[in-house]
Amino acid sequence: MGKLFKSYLSGPGVYKCHSCDTHLAKHGDIISKAFQSRSGKAYLFDKVVNVTSGPKEDRILITGLHTVADVFCSDCQAYVGWKYEEAFEESQKYKEGKFILEKAKIVKKSYSE
Numbered sequence: 001m002g003k004l005f006k007s008y009l010s011g012p013g014v015y016k017c018h019s020c021d022t023h024l025a026k027h028g029d030i031i032s033k034a035f036q037s038r039s040g041k042a043y044l045f046d047k048v049v050n051v052t053s054g055p056k057e058d059r060i061l062i063t064g065l066h067t068v069a070d071v072f073c074s075d076c077q078a079y080v081g082w083k084y085e086e087a088f089e090e091s092q093k094y095k096e097g098k099f100i101l102e103k104a105k106i107v108k109k110s111y112s113e
Helices: 090-095
Strands: 013-017 023-026 030-037 040-045 051-061 064-073 079-087 099-102 106-110
Touching: 023 099, 030 099, 051 079, 064 090, 079 090
Parallel strands: none
Antiparallel strands: 013 023, 013 106, 030 040, 040 099, 051 064, 064 079, 079 099
């Protein structure tokens, strides 16, 4: 296995893996904080970094049937959320290619610039 290359984010707020502090997303990339997950509140992000995806699977979520893939921290392999691969209802298509990070699985670090 080769060397792990990680992306490091900067800005007024960075969300990191709760287990190992690997950078995952920027506060400015949050689309919505009005989501729910297995562990409680969750955030919808436009972009995330330093994650790997599991296999795609169909799941019935609160908003209907979606094809999703769980996402894991690329450093410590902790589960952090999922990626929307496909939405079957027209009103949910905006989620495709977006990521859910579970609030219980991440921590926010504020940096002053």
